[in-house]
Amino acid sequence: MTDAFLYAAARTPFGRFNGSLAATRPDDLAATALRGVLAKAPGLDPAAIGDVFWGNANGAGEDNRNVGRMAVLLAGLPVSVPATTVNRLCGSSLDAAIIASRTLESGDADIVVAGGVESMSRAPWVLPKPDRAFPAGDVTAVSTTLGWRLVNPEMPAEWTVSLGECNELLREKFSVPRERQDEFAVRSHRLAADAWDAGFYDDLVVPAADLARDEGIRPGTDAAKLAALKPSFRPDGTITAGNASPLSDGASALLLGTETAADRIGLPPLARVAGRGAHAVEPQMFGYAPVEAAERALRQAGIGWGDVGAVELNEAFAVQSLACVDAWGIDPEIVNTRGGAIALGHPLGASGGRLLGTLAKVLRERRERWGVAAICIGVGQALAVVLENVTDEVG
Secondary structure (H helix, E strand, O other): OOOOEEEEEEEOOOEEOOOOOOOOOHHHHHHHHHHHHHOOOOOOOHHHOOEEEEEOOOOOOOOOOOHHHHHHHHOOOOOOOOEEEEOOHHHHHHHHHHHHHHHHHHOOOOEEEEEEEEEOOOOOEEOOOOOOOOOOOOOOOEEOOOOOOOOOOOOOHHHOOOHHHHHHHHHHHHOOOHHHHHHHHHHHHHHHHHHHHOOOOOOOEOOEOOEOOOOOOOOOOOHHHHHOOOOOOOOOOOOOOOOEOOOEEEEEEEEEEOHHHHHHHOOOOOEEEEEEEEEEOOHHHHHHOHHHHHHHHHHHHOOOHHHEEEEEEOOOEHHHHHHHHHHHOOOHHHEOOOOOHHHHOOOHHHHHHHHHHHHHHHHHHHOOOEEEEEEEEOOOEEEEEEEEEOOOOOO
């Protein structure tokens, strides 16, 4: 089999819930990211794209069930370019990239695009269909923004607790104090603000709806301010709006191809997809699932943590991020060096693409060879990918 390479990455800024991107439909956000990544390869004939794999965790409204195909059409690509939509909740766009890499390795295509989108602001309310015609009573509209909905009564109650309660359980199990969580969140905001000020994101982010910069970053955040916030899920809990990722809107896109496709793409490859890993645990322990997912990806790549120079771990919650970093036994300073989801935002279907695009650039700038991208996924799953820097910028 041939290898799969990442050639380019682009994303929209991530907007706050009901913020600057709230008036923009998810299919339009997806098309913006898709046009953005293809603009980096102006010599590429879009008709040469063999397939498009697009992540989306909702699909219940304007996502229109196959938002990947909608993005292809709205972005003006030839109608001959096919597309599918992948739903693995928070891991959807990382899963899309994994599927894309396998497509290249198997020889089914030479050039593909992967990405994802989520507008959590525009997620609709849904009504279950009645058991009988014309019921006389009221019917409750259920939000599709985040978390469980219309839960099957056969599901054990401990599996269907809120995401916040899941992470309070994780905090109890691994004894992660509130202070560590808040310090981790402060670091995320500081590093994200510093990265933007230094121009790191300038060539990764394409403006959308007049928003040019991630909207959720708070450069002035400090531990004292976060300590004043009330717990969100338990009266005596530790998880707050300050040490968890916010609801967000945004899209990301990745251009991938085989090594022999470089001439048609018109770009040198940035990184090789060297390893992949998926893992599942009890639903309420989902935040810890990246531990084994990353280990599996490393084994497939044939390396260990001692070889890894950069990690992009999606910060769904500070507590689960810290639990994973502790379990891996790695230097925390190589993790999310340009900020993470607590500051940047976490539009569910788009975050995995952001992780890979950021990781490839961090590896290049830091002249590191190996990096890991990992993400936890609601209902007890996680994904991880190992990238190998194949540019000349390797120490």
